[in-house]
Amino acid sequence: GAVVSQHPSRVICKSGTSVKIECRSLDFQATTMFWYRQFPKQSLMLMATSNEGSKATYEQGVEKDKFLINHASLTLSTLTVTSAHPEDSSFYICSAKRGAETQYFGPGTRLLVL
């Protein structure tokens, strides 16, 4: 199966700081990457769809100025949580899509904002 990595796996930061999360497809070129957020005991909620070389498409209710997405290459997408607050604490998961195939998920990044 396809391998997707995320870094860091866990991050703790102070309120008001920014955090960058990287998502990499290790053994394939991803035409599209997705960013999800999952709160405890809830399902995955799609935040945005990221296509290489173009602007991300954000889901309704997701602030694009707060969650900055950059998809600089076919193997790397980054999510930056700007001016993070405690309510942004969550499990952030990326997925990558290879052509018409299904999505392969990264291991997730657990963010805790103090």
Added chain:
Amino acid sequence: QKEVEQNSGPLSVPEGAIASLNCTYSDRGSQSFFWYRQYSGKSPELIMSIYSNGDKEDGRFTAQLNKASQYVSLLIRDSQPSDSATYLCAVNLDFGNEKLTFGTGTRLTIIP
């Protein structure tokens, strides 16, 4: 409102028995259906995908799709304790729409 619904459980099944997980979806135009397994604290892992009406088998797993009833299910035969996890049903509208809509998941516990 496009929705994917699952019984949240918990569903308890004795080891060796068949676990049956169900999912309904609201959008009749949905084309692709997926089952993911998520262990606590981990990200989802793809178990099965199904696109056509009927059954699709892969090892101990069988996915069943009935588009007329807007229903997709996952059967796990010879359940093992390692199958204990939350199972997420995911649907996308059509092949041109890459987004997946997830159900809330069913928590499955296999009792040794």
